[in-house]
Structure formats: C-alpha cells, structure tokens
Amino acid sequence: xxxxxxxxxxxxxxxxxxxxxxxxxxxxxxxxxxxxxxxxxxxxxxxxxxxxxxxxxxxxxxxxxxxxxxxxxxxxxxxxxxxxxxxxxxxxxxxxxxxxxxxxxxxxxxxxxxxxxxxxxxxxxxxxxxxxxxxxxxxxxxxxxxxxxxxxxxxxxxxxxxxxxxxxxxxxxxxxxxxxxxxxxxxxxxxxxxxxxxxxxxxxxxxxxxxxxxxxxxxxxxxxxxxxxxxxxxxxxxxxxxxxxxxxxxxxxxxxxxxxxxxxxxxxxxxxxxxxxxxxxxxxxxxxxxxxxxxxxxxxxxxxxxxxxxxxx
Ligand SMILES: C[S@@+](CC[C@H](N)C(=O)[O-])C[C@H]1O[C@@H](n2cnc3c(N)ncnc32)[C@H](O)[C@@H]1O
Numbered sequence: 001x002x003x004x005x006x007x008x009x010x011x012x013x014x015x016x017x018x019x020x021x022x023x024x025x026x027x028x029x030x031x032x033x034x035x036x037x038x039x040x041x042x043x044x045x046x047x048x049x050x051x052x053x054x055x056x057x058x059x060x061x062x063x064x065x066x067x068x069x070x071x072x073x074x075x076x077x078x079x080x081x082x083x084x085x086x087x088x089x090x091x092x093x094x095x096x097x098x099x100x101x102x103x104x105x106x107x108x109x110x111x112x113x114x115x116x117x118x119x120x121x122x123x124x125x126x127x128x129x130x131x132x133x134x135x136x137x138x139x140x141x142x143x144x145x146x147x148x149x150x151x152x153x154x155x156x157x158x159x160x161x162x163x164x165x166x167x168x169x170x171x172x173x174x175x176x177x178x179x180x181x182x183x184x185x186x187x188x189x190x191x192x193x194x195x196x197x198x199x200x201x202x203x204x205x206x207x208x209x210x211x212x213x214x215x216x217x218x219x220x221x222x223x224x225x226x227x228x229x230x231x232x233x234x235x236x237x238x239x240x241x242x243x244x245x246x247x248x249x250x251x252x253x254x255x256x257x258x259x260x261x262x263x264x265x266x267x268x269x270x271x272x273x274x275x276x277x278x279x280x281x282x283x284x285x286x287x288x289x290x291x292x293x294x295x296x297x298x299x300x301x302x303x304x305x306x307x308x309x310x311x312x313x
Contacts, residue, residue, distance in 0.1 A: 130204020
C-alpha cells in the first residue's frame with residue numbers, strides 16, 4: 001500500500017503522527033474544529049489548512065494550467081498502481097467484501113422500490129464510473145443489469161476490466177454483459193441521453209473539482225431513463241474537506257456533498273452508511289440521487305388532534 005506518513009501541522013495534537021492513504025478507503029485524520037460545507041475550512045495531507053474550499057480550489061486548480069495539472073496528476077497517480085483489487089482499494093483489498101455487501105443491500109432496496117419489474121420484463125442498463133479494473137461491475141452490477149458500460153481514464157485498468165469481464169472469464173449469461181468500455185475521465189464524458197437506469201459513481205468523484213462535479217452530474221441526469229437514479233458511494237470527511245496532495249483528490253463532508261447535489265438539481269432519495277467498516281478509515285456513505293424530488297407523505301390529522309397541545313416536532 002502506498003500510505004504515507006505526515007507529521008501533524010497545527011490541525012493535529014502535538015507529537016501525534018497520522019497515516020493517510022490515498023483515494024479509495026482511507027485512514028481518517030483526527031477531528032477538526034466544527035465547521036461545515038464548502039464555506040468551511042479544510043486541510044491537506046501535509047497539514048496545511050485552508051480557510052474554505054474556494055481558497056483551496058484557487059490554489060489547486062484556479063487557472064487552466066493548474067487545472068490541467070490537477071487532472072494529469074490524478075490520473076498519473078493511478079497509472080502507477082497495480083491493476084488489482086488491492087491496488088484500486090489503496091492497499092485495503094480486505095474491505096472488498098464488506099463494500100460489495102453494503103452496496104448490494106442498498107441496490108436491492110433501490111431496485112425493488114424504483115424498478116419493481118426488474119428481472120422480468122425490463123432490460124436494465126448501468127454505467128460504472130471510474131470503474132478501475134471493473135471490481136464493482138464484476139462483483140455486483142453485472143448480476144443485476146443486462147448491460148453495464150464502464151468508464152475509466154487509466155488504460156491499463158480498463159484493459160484489466162475488459163479481461164475480467166470477458167464472457168469466458170465469467171459465469172454470467174448472454175443476458176448480462178459488459179458492453180462499452182470508455183477510456184476517458186468523467187469531466188470529459190457525456191452519457192447518451194436516456195441510456196441508463198443506474199449510474200454508479202464510487203471512489204472517484206474526489207478527483208473532480210467542484211465545477212466539473214456539478215457539470216458532470218447535470219450531464220449524467222440527462223443520461224438517466226425515467227425513474228433512473230445515480231448512486232454515489234464515497235469517503236466522508238467529518239467537516240469541510242481533506243485534500244490528498246499525492247493523488248490529487250479531495251474527501252468532502254456530507255454537508256459539502258449536499259450543497260453540491262443541490263447545485264446539480266439532484267434530490268437525495270436515500271442515504272445509507274456503509275456498515276462493518278474499519279474505524280480507522282474515513283466513514284463511507286451511499287447516496288441514491290434522483291432528478292425528481294421524493295414524494296412527501298402528507299399526514300392528515302383530525303381537527304381534534306391538531307388543536308390539542310402536543311410536542312413540537
Ligand atoms: C479508488 S479507485 C476506485 C475504482 C472503482 N470505482 C472501485 O471502487 O473499485 C479510483 C478510480 O478513479 C479513477 N479516476 C481518477 N481520476 C478520474 C477522473 N477524472 N474521472 C474518472 N475516474 C477517475 C482512477 O483511475 C481509479 O480507477
């Protein structure tokens with residue numbers, strides 16, 4: 001694993017050292033003073049602090065050449081990583097099973113609610129974004145979707161995915177296949193309109209700047225079929241954000257994500273925490289996002305009930 005050690009800056013208690021690993025499951029730093037969202041401070045893996053996300057983005061990707069550098073460093077980092085489960089999980093290959101189990105439970109609930117006829121008369125299509133070697137597709141998506149497209153900017157990962165998902169290397173039938181392999185980054189990708197029932201984005205969105213994040217999800221919305229949804233599964237910072245200088249990615253807080261979703265015009269249909277997760281790693285959340293706002297259940301209360309004293313909820 002390519003963990004690195006950094007001594008603590010002002011953010012960390014004196015004399016304490018913190019191991020921080022890279023983009024996938026990652027060790028989490030100690031808590032910061034409470035702040036929230038993108039208005040709020042963050043830090044990088046060298047202990048440098050930023051007043052807010054805007055200051056960090058100006059510093060990291062504030063002009064076209066810095067932005068090009070941001071993305072080329074991100075992809076460059078992964079170009080040096082082994083095309084293996086342990087490689088794409090930053091050395092934490094042992095969390096693969098818990099990750100897939102958590103995703104499967106979440107996906108099952110979503111499919112049964114949103115596509116009750118799945119498996120009988122529908123042909124389901126998914127997109128696996130930042131797919132790496134096709135770990136999520138191979139262990140999960142291919143069993144639920146008739147077609148899965150994979151998008152990944154690192155060519156040796158995508159080639160490994162192609163091999164891993166070749167019909168002769170798998171047990172899935174003609175009815176379930178990996179169809180398209182797109183070798184490109186998310187910030188340059190526009191899905192075909194209305195192709196996907198589910199767009200799965202796991203452990204890669206931290207590579208996108210906020211403006212590209214919003215632009216990508218707006219394009220992704222147009223790639224969904226009616227009733228379709230997006231799943232974002234990501235590491236979550238306790239507050240603000242944590243910038244990883246080595247792989248050029250950021251870990252955002254839950255509030256930060258929520259602010260971005262609202263800029264994208266996406267609604268949270270369901271959220272779930274990944275369970276059975278090692279304590280020393282960043283917590284992981286799964287968000288199911290839709291273009292339609294969740295229906296509110298209107299509770300009718302009788303006049304008598306409504307007028308009597310009650311607890312303010
Ligand atoms: C931690 S790995 C996760 C791979 C896969 N999602 C999984 O869970 O097994 C991060 C992946 O994001 C990819 N990535 C890096 N920059 C990206 C970008 N700009 N757009 C899409 N994917 C990117 C990397 O090449 C790598 O495959």
